[in-house]
Amino acid sequence: MLPNGSPLGPVLRIVRGRVRPVAAWGAADRIAAMIRTTTSALAYLLSSLVAGVVGLAWSLASTLAVSLLSITQLGGPAFLGATWVTRRLADLERHRAGWVLGAAIAAPYLPSEGGTVRQRVRAVAVQPATWRDLAWLVAVFPLGLAGGIAAIVVTVVDFAAVVAPAWAWAVPNPHAPFPMRPLMTTVPGPFGLTVLGVLLLPVTAWFLRTAGRAQARAARGLLAPGTHRQLVEEAARLARTRRRVVDAQAAELRRIERDLHDGAQARIVAAGMTLALAARKLRTGAAAASDVDLARRQLDDALTELRRLVRGIHPPILTDRGLHAAVAALAGDSPLAVEIRGDPADRYPPAVESAAYFVIAEGLANAGKHAEARTCVVTLARRAGTVTVTLTDDGQGGADRAGSGLDGLRRRVEALDGRLTITSPPGGPTVLSAELPH
Template identity: 55%
Template sequence: MFHRTIRALRHLLLGVPAGIGALVTVVAGTTGCLVLAITHLGVPAFLATTATVRRLASLERRRAALVLPVPVPDPYGPIEAGTAAGRARQLAAHPATWRDAAWLACLFPLALVCAVIAVVVLALDLAAFTSPAWAWALPSARRSDPGFATLTTPARQALTALAALILLPPVTWLVRALSTGQARLAAALLAPGRTQRLTERTDRLALTRSRVIDAQAAELRRIERDLHDGAQARIVALGMTLALADRRLKALGPAADTARADLAAARAEVNTALDELRHLVRGIHPPILTDRGLDGALTALFADHPLPVTADIQLPRRLAPALDAAAYFLIAEALTNTAKHAQATSATVKVRTHPDGTVTVTVTDDGHGGADPDGTGISGLRRRIEALDGTLTLTSPPGGPTTVHAEFPCAL
C-alpha cells in the first residue's frame, strides 16, 4: 500500500508540469494554426502542432501506466498519405487527434486540483502524526490559534497523533483514488475509441481469415502435388510392371492363360484406382488451375462436359488462389448438377471482374428448374463463398431456367 501511494503521489505531482507544457502547446498551437490558416504555412503549422500533441499524449499514456494495471494502447495507425496536405487531412479526420488535444487542454486545471488536494491532506495528516516531535517549537503566541488548539498539552498532542494514525489509511486511499481517477479519465480519452477498436479488430480478423484461407489453399495444393508425384506415379509404375509381366507370360503359351487372366484383372483394378485417384486429385485442387489459372482450368472443364457450354470469361488478371479455387468448384458443381438433374441441353457461364473490386460468377442452364436452394450441394458452395466474404444466390423457378450467381471481393 505504501508503494502504491508513493506511485500515485508521483503520478499526481508529475501532472502539474505536464499540464503546464500541454496547455502552452495547445494554446500556442491552436493560435498559430488559426493565424496561419490563410497562408501556405497553415498545413506545416498544423502538422507540427499535431506531432507535438501526439508526443505529449504518448507521455501522458506512459504517466497513466504508473497507476493503471494495464498500459494505455496507442490509437494511432500508419499515415498512408504521401503529401503534406494529405497527411494533414488524415490527421484531422482521426478522432484521436482531437481527443488528445481535449485531454491536454484540461490537464493542467485537473492535475493542479488533484495534486493540491493530495498534497494538503497528506501533509496535514503527516504533520498531525508527527506533532509530538515538533509542537514544542511553536511560539507561545501561536498555540492559542484555533488550528493549534489540539497541540497545547502533551496529552492532546498524543491524541492528535493517534487520530492522524487512524486517518492515515483513508488519506492514502484518497490520494490513490485521485490518481486512479485521473489516469482512468486519461485512458478514456487517449485510448482507441470503441469504433476504432472494432475497426482494428475487424481488420485483424479479416487478415487472419485471409491467412487461414491461403494456408488451406496451399495445403490442398501440397496434397494434390504429393498425390500426383507420389501415389499416382507409383500406381502408373505398377501398371507398367503388370503389363510387362503379362507380356512375358504370353510367351509361355496356353499354360500361362490363368495367370494372365489374373494379371489382366489386376491391371483393370490398377487402372480403376488410377482413375479414382486422378478424380480425387482434381477434386482437391486441379493441377491445371495452378498452372494456367481459372481461365485455362475452365476451358478444360468445358471441353470434358457432356453439354455444350457457352463461356463468357473476362479476367484481366489472375485471381488469388483461394478465389480461383472457389470460382472453379462453384462452376464445376453447378455444371455437374445441370448434367445430372436439370435435363438441360446447354449451359452458360459468365465470369466478370468489376471496377469496384468484386468478382461475379453466373452459371445458367435451360433445364426444368425447381432446384432446392437449401440442398446439400448448394449449402456447401454457399459456405465456401461466404468464407470469402461473398454471397451466393440460386434462382430456379419451376420450368427453368436455373441460375447460380456468386459475388465476392477479389482483394483477399
C-alpha cells in the first residue's frame, strides 16, 4: 500500500494485488493493439483468397448470363438480379475491409425503387457504384491471390523459424543441402533460427499490416461513395434547403402582415376614428382637446409598433454599428447577465450579421424564458472563412431541438449554407452554436 503523498502514486496501478507501472501498461496495450491489427490483416489477406475466386467466378458468370439474356424479355430482370447479388458481395467486401480500416466502408448506392423494370434498370445502370462493384470483384482476384500467398509464405516461414528446434528434432534430415545442414544437424543451428524468427516477428507483423492496409485502401477507392453520390446528395440537400427557405420567407411575410394588421394598422385606424370624432365635435363647437390628445397617443403607439416591427425585420443598429453593437443592445434589454466575447470592430457580410443577430436574439430569449438561466456568454469568432456564433447559458437544459423557434433558426442558418448545433443535456448547460460561411 502506498501512502497518499507518495510520489510513486501517480505512476503506479494496483491490479490483482500487484503494483505495476503505468508505462508497462502502455507497452502492453500497444503490443495488444499490434497483435489485434496484425491478426485482422492476416485474416483479411487469407480470406481474400476465397473472396477473389468467388468474385471472379461470379463476375464472369453474371456478365455472360446477362449478356445472353439481354436480347430477350428476361434481360432486365436478369440484370437487376445480378446487380442485387453483386451488391451483396460488394457489401461483404466493405465489411471485410473494415477489419483493417477500423470501420466498414459506407454503401454508395442511391435508391431506385418503383417504376417499371426498364426504369429501374436505367436507374441502376447509371450509378457508377454498380460498375465499380463489378470492377472490384474482378480486381480482388489478383490482389487477393498475391496478398494471400505472400501472407501465407511470410507467416509460415517466420513461424517455422521460431519453432525450428521442435521440427528439427521431430524431422531430422542429416542429408539436407548446405546451408540448411548446419542449421538442422547442429544444436546451435535450430536455436539460432528461433532467435532470428523472433527478431523478424515485428517485420512480419509490419508486412502483414502494410499489405492488408494497401488492399483495404484499394477496396475503399472503388467501393466507397464517389463523387456522383456526393453530388446527388448535395443537390437533394440544396433542394430541401431551398424549400425550407421559401417556407421561412412565406412564414415571415405572414408574420409581418399579421403584426401590421393587428398592431400598427389597428392603432392608426383607431387614431383616424378619434380624429374624426374630434372634427365632428369641433363643427358643433364642443371641446375636442382630449380626443386630439388621445389620437396623438394612438399615433405614438402605432409609431412604436412600426419601429418594433422594423427591428424584428432588420434592426437599424445592425447596419449602422455592426453585430457586436447590436448584440450589446440585446444584452442591455435581456434579463440575463450577458458577457460578449469578440472584436467589437469586426464587421461581417450583411446576411451573416442578420442571421447571427437573430440566432443570438432567439437564444437569449429561450435561455431567459424556458431554461431559467441567470448568465449567458456570447462568443463571436471568425476563422477559416467561417463566422462562429456560440451561446452558452447556465440554465436547466433540455432544449427541444424540434421546437418551432430553433427550427426557424436552423432554416435561417441553412439558407446561408451554414450549420446549427445544439447541446442541451438535462441539467444544462445549453450550448447553441451557429457556423456561417462568408
